[in-house]
Amino acid sequence: MERPDLVVIGNGMAGARTVEEILARGGGRQFRITVFGDEPYGNYNRIMLSHVLASGGSADDIANIYLNPPDWYTENGVTLRAGVRVVRIDRFARKVFADDGTIMSYDKLIIATGSRTFFPPMDGMWIDDRTLTEGVFGFRTLDDTTAMLDYARGRRSAVVIGGGLLGLEAAHGLQRQGLRVHVLQSGPILMNQQLDDEAGAILRKVVERMGIQVRIGARAKAIRSAGSVTGVVLSDGALLETDMVVVTAGIRANVGLAVVSGLTVERAIVTDDQMRSVDDPDIYAVGECAQHRGEVYGLVAPLWEQATVLADHLTGADLKAAYHGSKTATKLKVAGVDLAAMGLKRPEREDDEFVRFSEPKHGVYKSVVVRDGKLVGATLLGDVSKVAFLTQSFDRGLPLPEERVKLLFELAGPSGAQSVAEMEESVQVCNCNGVSKGALVSCVRSGTRSVNGVIAATRAGKGCGSCKKLVREVIEWAMEQGGRAVEVDQSANWYVPAIPLDKSALVAAIRERGLRSVSQVFAELAPGGEDAASKMALTSLLRIIWPGTHVDERDARFINDRVHANIQRDGTFSVVPQIVAGVTNPEQLRRIADVAEKYDIPMLKITGGQRIDLLGVRKEDLPNVWADLDMPSGYAYGKSFRTVKTCVGADFCRYGLGNSTQLGIDIERRYQGLESPAKLKLAVAGCPRNCSEAMVKDIGLVAVGEDRWEVYIGGAAGASVRKGDVFTTVVGRDEAVRLTGVFIQYYRENARWLERTYDFVPRVGLAELQALLVEDRDGIVAGLEERMQASIEAYADPWLEGRAPVTPGQFHNALPLIPLPLVPIRDGSSSPTGVPVPTAIATNGAVG
């Protein structure tokens, strides 16, 4: 017998997921499956459109959002009709009609048409009944998103109509593209669906602090255009000038098909507990176009549950499967704003408990609503440390700690491991991709041995990313349960990928065999020979082992170290001259100013390292720029000693307890430019007020009076934030300089490649470092000092190479003639509206 035909209308998140669930239950053998999708793509993760918008929409970002590419359909015997829209259903003939003329019979039909943007009626919004005015956008599809990004390029401002979740994500995304953004919210607060007044008011402050303008109570009345958008007229008559408008004032279910086919439709297609239309047992509806017990959901978590029930029922895997509705939780995906909300925002019944903590100044608001001992609502803004615990309590109705304050703060509450163990297998860990604890556990049981392997196989944590920590915890827990240690990758300890030796063995082998060049090292120690990815680390190591006597091979250096400048996104370079300890003088400033003018430097910037950056210098100009500056390199490009930030200290500051500026100068002069496994950034503060942020530096020195300096190590305030550990307190400038050198040399000789001190210090252990370097337990300090001295003596300012290039064409441009206008030119002034001109389009990962 022919297999019956199953037709799915809509290839969005619900449609595709339902097909996956059906296939998982053997439905591929039971049915011939055809999917119609209006959008001309495979199935993608709509949630990620917010990330695509914020990150600029590179081909990569877009490639990453696909859940099921077209191949997946072929491989699973599913016919995908991408880019084809179903325009009519004939229930009596059991046929669907598509806009390309296809007529297809069905035995079972699934409607998963989702929603579309709701455009409130407004003058000037439309050109005709199908075409929006140029510059007006919805935010629902990939096409919407790429169109917005294209349009935003080179524009200055945008107005977002609607201050809900989607509106804020759109606003944030456009702001990241360099636009000045206004959000119009006609209601009294932002995200009024999820937040109460107080939380809404705090969120507004947080959002405004990020530079997004919020207008509360502002209703858009009309859109002004002159060919394309020029402004928005508000209901009070005011005109807000803008280059583009994004409408996020709600969504409407796509139910036109269902209405004309005579299915019961209220806000969406009314279904029973099996997700069947109440009018036709052969037609199911799932996702945002379905209405179940009066609820229409606008989030993905409910549709995972609906899809399972539908598949169970349709395939006969479980005819009793029933959907009982979902509890919904939302997270705002705006970088820098932590916000999670679930269930009720305020108490509704007399005896509901309401526990609340509000600290508007710091943008923190937390509340929970408890009913009959169960969590029925929670809002977390500014501090989401309890979100995993609360989400589980909310989803599962877990018992709550008697001391309700523990729901809001980390005072107690189950520790990570405990709560992972207690979680039921069915608890959804990753909402974006619908992955449960059980799915992670069974992936581990079926033999996947590494955390990243499980993540790759299940896609858990690959949506909005907010569950990453929990995903990792669950995987690690499952591995422990299975008696398996989390697989340690042997090569993780190798210093470079090409040579199977850890650092100390590698250093010993290099010393023993007297290997002085990178190609010698490859020849003698690398089983597979030369490897591009290992070269930079080996160059650095050889320079540390053989100061002044290693054999330099230019190709073994990273480009930054070949031309002593930092490569930028468009292939130009940045030049940061040394300004020792942040102290400069009129003559240096004058030279910098002259150079900037002479070479048309696109941007001059004061860096976070207390010096001046000349950005956008062409490679071929580097030697002349250095010669004209006549200042040494500041080493802002290398894996090396970078800067010593200082504060004004005892000479000028009324609180100063020590001469921090001079100490900073002495340290930077002595250790300038030394290569190390990763960057070294130091600071010296004249008193514990710590104005130079010494407590969060690789090495920080803080004056505590009477010529004593407290030494901090292992601090960080970059991608990781860690307060440095107090290493010791030294007396006198000389001792401070010496001990700094001892620590640096030990770090240079023992840290892994790219291991910053914030990882190195905790790995080796503070007590061990104190014993080794302060107390000299093993008598190694004299050797460290000696080798450090040799490195210092071998130091030469690399910018002198500009005068006699080392290789032919060292400063020959690697991208001649191609205009790459990605990095905008700034003159440092403001745009007419007082906001800086747009920044570059995409963010690139850091190079090195």
Add this chain to the structure above:
Amino acid sequence: MSALPVESVNTHAKTAHRLGPVDAIPVGEARTFAVTGIQVAVFRLRDGTLRATQAQCPHAGGPLADGQIDLMKVVCPLHARAFAFADGRCAEGDQIRIYPARDEAGEIVVEL
């Protein structure tokens, strides 16, 4: 922004272009040439072989001639994508164009 000077000789289908002495490229490094308006990165491997590819990384326009190489691949200096000289592919899926290149009596010859 001058490109290195180039001299072209017509052969059959492709044209062989003489791009000057091999020594213009330090061993293990690369330089970019403009060949009839097309940007070509020419690499001089440590075993003496020459390789030629398109000059710009397909990912985000990185200058491939500024990358690090070994006998098999070039690693883009911007985000470390590694493109194989054999087929121009990288693990992330992008592909670069490879042009035949050789050392003819100390001269760089590239066909395109």
